[in-house]
Amino acid sequence: MDPDLSTRILSAVDTLFEREIDFLCELTAHPSTRGNEQSAQAFMADEMVARGLAVDHWQISLDEIRDQPGFSPVLTPYEDAWNVVGSHRSRSRKGRSLILNGHVDVVPAGPEEMWSTPPFAPRVEDGWLYGRGAGDMKAGLASNLFALDALRALGLQPAADVFVQSVVEEECTGNGALACLVRGYRADAALIPEPFEESLVTAQLGVIWCQVHLRGLPTHVAYAGSGANAIEAAFPLIEALHGLEARWNAPACRHPDFAHAHHPVNLNIGRITGGDWPSSVPAWCVFDLRIAVYPGQDLATARAEIEAVIRDAARANPFLRDALPELVYHGFMAEGYALSDDGSAKARAAIDTIDRAHLGATGEALPRRAITATTDARFFGLYADTPAIVYGPRAEAIHGFDERVELESLRRVTRSTALFIADWCGVEPI
Amino acid sequence: MDPDLSTRILSAVDTLFEREIDFLCELTAHPSTRGNEQSAQAFMADEMVARGLAVDHWQISLDEIRDQPGFSPVLTPYEDAWNVVGSHRSRSRKGRSLILNGHVDVVPAGPEEMWSTPPFAPRVEDGWLYGRGAGDMKAGLASNLFALDALRALGLQPAADVFVQSVVEEECTGNGALACLVRGYRADAALIPEPFEESLVTAQLGVIWCQVHLRGLPTHVAYAGSGANAIEAAFPLIEALHGLEARWNAPACRHPDFAHAHHPVNLNIGRITGGDWPSSVPAWCVFDLRIAVYPGQDLATARAEIEAVIRDAARANPFLRDALPELVYHGFMAEGYALSDDGSAKARAAIDTIDRAHLGATGEALPRRAITATTDARFFGLYADTPAIVYGPRAEAIHGFDERVELESLRRVTRSTALFIADWCGVEPI
Numbered sequence: 001m002d003p004d005l006s007t008r009i010l011s012a013v014d015t016l017f018e019r020e021i022d023f024l025c026e027l028t029a030h031p032s033t034r035g036n037e038q039s040a041q042a043f044m045a046d047e048m049v050a051r052g053l054a055v056d057h058w059q060i061s062l063d064e065i066r067d068q069p070g071f072s073p074v075l076t077p078y079e080d081a082w083n084v085v086g087s088h089r090s091r092s093r094k095g096r097s098l099i100l101n102g103h104v105d106v107v108p109a110g111p112e113e114m115w116s117t118p119p120f121a122p123r124v125e126d127g128w129l130y131g132r133g134a135g136d137m138k139a140g141l142a143s144n145l146f147a148l149d150a151l152r153a154l155g156l157q158p159a160a161d162v163f164v165q166s167v168v169e170e171e172c173t174g175n176g177a178l179a180c181l182v183r184g185y186r187a188d189a190a191l192i193p194e195p196f197e198e199s200l201v202t203a204q205l206g207v208i209w210c211q212v213h214l215r216g217l218p219t220h221v222a223y224a225g226s227g228a229n230a231i232e233a234a235f236p237l238i239e240a241l242h243g244l245e246a247r248w249n250a251p252a253c254r255h256p257d258f259a260h261a262h263h264p265v266n267l268n269i270g271r272i273t274g275g276d277w278p279s280s281v282p283a284w285c286v287f288d289l290r291i292a293v294y295p296g297q298d299l300a301t302a303r304a305e306i307e308a309v310i311r312d313a314a315r316a317n318p319f320l321r322d323a324l325p326e327l328v329y330h331g332f333m334a335e336g337y338a339l340s341d342d343g344s345a346k347a348r349a350a351i352d353t354i355d356r357a358h359l360g361a362t363g364e365a366l367p368r369r370a371i372t373a374t375t376d377a378r379f380f381g382l383y384a385d386t387p388a389i390v391y392g393p394r395a396e397a398i399h400g401f402d403e404r405v406e407l408e409s410l411r412r413v414t415r416s417t418a419l420f421i422a423d424w425c426g427v428e429p430i
Numbered sequence: 431m432d433p434d435l436s437t438r439i440l441s442a443v444d445t446l447f448e449r450e451i452d453f454l455c456e457l458t459a460h461p462s463t464r465g466n467e468q469s470a471q472a473f474m475a476d477e478m479v480a481r482g483l484a485v486d487h488w489q490i491s492l493d494e495i496r497d498q499p500g501f502s503p504v505l506t507p508y509e510d511a512w513n514v515v516g517s518h519r520s521r522s523r524k525g526r527s528l529i530l531n532g533h534v535d536v537v538p539a540g541p542e543e544m545w546s547t548p549p550f551a552p553r554v555e556d557g558w559l560y561g562r563g564a565g566d567m568k569a570g571l572a573s574n575l576f577a578l579d580a581l582r583a584l585g586l587q588p589a590a591d592v593f594v595q596s597v598v599e600e601e602c603t604g605n606g607a608l609a610c611l612v613r614g615y616r617a618d619a620a621l622i623p624e625p626f627e628e629s630l631v632t633a634q635l636g637v638i639w640c641q642v643h644l645r646g647l648p649t650h651v652a653y654a655g656s657g658a659n660a661i662e663a664a665f666p667l668i669e670a671l672h673g674l675e676a677r678w679n680a681p682a683c684r685h686p687d688f689a690h691a692h693h694p695v696n697l698n699i700g701r702i703t704g705g706d707w708p709s710s711v712p713a714w715c716v717f718d719l720r721i722a723v724y725p726g727q728d729l730a731t732a733r734a735e736i737e738a739v740i741r742d743a744a745r746a747n748p749f750l751r752d753a754l755p756e757l758v759y760h761g762f763m764a765e766g767y768a769l770s771d772d773g774s775a776k777a778r779a780a781i782d783t784i785d786r787a788h789l790g791a792t793g794e795a796l797p798r799r800a801i802t803a804t805t806d807a808r809f810f811g812l813y814a815d816t817p818a819i820v821y822g823p824r825a826e827a828i829h830g831f832d833e834r835v836e837l838e839s840l841r842r843v844t845r846s847t848a849l850f851i852a853d854w855c856g857v858e859p860i
Contacts, residue, residue: 107706107707107709107710108706108707108710110648110706110710110713110714111713111714114645114713136650171707171709172708172709205652207709209708209709215544217830218540218829218830218831219827219828219829219830220566220803220828220829220830221696221698221700221720221803221829222635222696222722222801222802222803223802224693224696224697224698225692225693225696227830229698229699231699231700231701231702231717232668232699235665235668238662238665262655263655266651266652266654266655267654268651268654268659268708268709268710268711269659269661269662269705269712270651270661270705270706270707270708270709270710270711270712271661271704271705271706271707271708271712272661272702272703272704272705272712272715273702273703273704274701274702274703275699275700275701275702275718276537276538276540276700276701277537277538277601277700277701277829278602278639278698278700278701278718278719278720278761278762279537279601279602279637279639279698279700279720279762279829280537280538280540280698280700280829280830281698281700281829281830282699282700282701282702283540283541283544283830283831284540284541285702287661288705288708289708290651290708290709292652331708332708332709371652372652372653373650373651373652397649398649398650399648399649399650399651399707399709399710399711400647400648400649400650400657400710400711400713401648401713
């Protein structure tokens, strides 16, 4: 790229950065937990319209996606699940097209009293912006839009089609990104600014969610010996699942990108509920588990292993033996994905482009990183033959209390993104 | 008692027994779980009025009971807690006065699909009446009223004051029975037909309820190692509590009435909730425990032991060490009670009277039994110097699915109760 253009783009990002922070504050103030994203999506749609993008704001239809590869099962209807995509159509179409993807859903804030200040009242302090979703990943949504704004401030626009996606369901299924694919949005590459500290994500794990339903035999606790406590029956099952976790972390099981990772596969018992009354032996217990799988690990096989572990542990329990736990899959059924396994010319070109962009924006080489989480990148990489570049700002305490994103990091990522767009798509006058 | 009178009383109970079953069906149909007893209490009040009793139907006032011995702490207001007492005033007052006590609150039914038929649609099958609360203890409430009815059918009434109590909160605090004491209801003995298989309860355990609140350190599960799972942190605490349970069951700890009991002290983890999201390391977990104590075991000491066990177990956890669990007492803080420890003449007389009544009604000697649960008897015995006779019908699956009471057993208990009233109070013409 012309060094002068590059300089002007970086300067334009800097000029707009105060507005980008304001935008991020406003977006973070929407408490867009799953099912409650509508106001945030309306805000996103308005912002896209104001930028001259053609906005497609639609309700996800389960019927349209349930038979597609990558679909994750859901037990609830999707009346409250809306996607927003803003399309820029190039006149010249001389460059390569691009998807700028981000998710607007955030995970629950947890007990609010454990936050220093309320999770949906964003604030800036010492160079960090605090709030649930500030890092994961509303900063990325801001970066995508303000990178385009920087070009426009110079009288330029991408010389290829660009689709700015604000999707839901990233945190539980990925069905929002899947719905974009099914709706026909395709491009030569995708950029997803998830908050992984300005590194290029070479590989991500897959994730399985599973709900385990246990029955017990309730009695008055005075006769506890004749009952079967469904809550305590869960503990050995969870212990057995940790055994599976240990086996999957063994060196022989690992995808090469995770060979040196510290404990890549994490089992999480994220939620539990059981029993109705302190003095009744509990008749039921339900716990939610999340476990990761490697790129290339077959989901059906992984599921069968989980089921066998739970079944075998349950058989050691005299009551459960005859009332085996019921497993319900509700949420992530997500394969792993490795950009590093994509040897295509398109993938190499996209990686080269983000390398150049990061170097141009920061003066440093772009580090690589395999992540122990999943992102929507898998849909582009696995099911649409589209290299997905996951590259975003530094954040801390994502999914935790006092989640925050570093503003200087966000500025650098916005700079890189603007350079990436100009390089990948080329530019044309507005 | 005149053998002829005895025969006529038994016959009157039998004559009325179909109506007693209908009454029990109707009462059991009221889903009087804690907080929802109002319709059942209105029904009880109407039935008492129809029998000519002077009905006192009042809302329990926390302010009036909170400083009384035997009070159990509650965290919720008592707007929905109403007691009903029907008073019979004797003209002659030549006999001994009596309280006929029963509780109208029932424990939650649990998952309804695990019942053969709905828990609040009572049905009779093969000599058993099924329904939540049928045994524990609406059958007892029926027996109390129909024993009086049998006398009235003969043109007789007790020759002493009798107070028929229908109380709430037996299943969680006992504050309903306590409120009756505070309101001034006293008598020479109390009879409580709790469903313990037509035996005389010589001793009952006390019960402590405690809610344990755990904190965790939430993170994205991708970094689970840096977080602290509040759900799994509960497991070693529960294991340590089972250690305490084992120590309290050791022979040296036992009250003599429980010397030969199989595992009298039961710990129950009756309820658990924790976490908000499968892919977030859970920041919180709360579990409810119930544990029993012996008659004479000091509650403050027992509480301190529980707290020490939890604290010591928590200190073994690197996160909990600096965020010790919070214990909340909400519900039972109930001492044990042993009628067998009451050497008073009044107690001996009451025991002799129920022995005679049971023999007269069934032709068999009344068996003794120490129970591993608590009942409202403690209020009469410990705080009002009133011997409390716990004697009721055979029931199965109390607090479980398909709870049921044996109708022939209920008939026998109603017969014994009618004889007991006639013997203890004497009779006078209506």
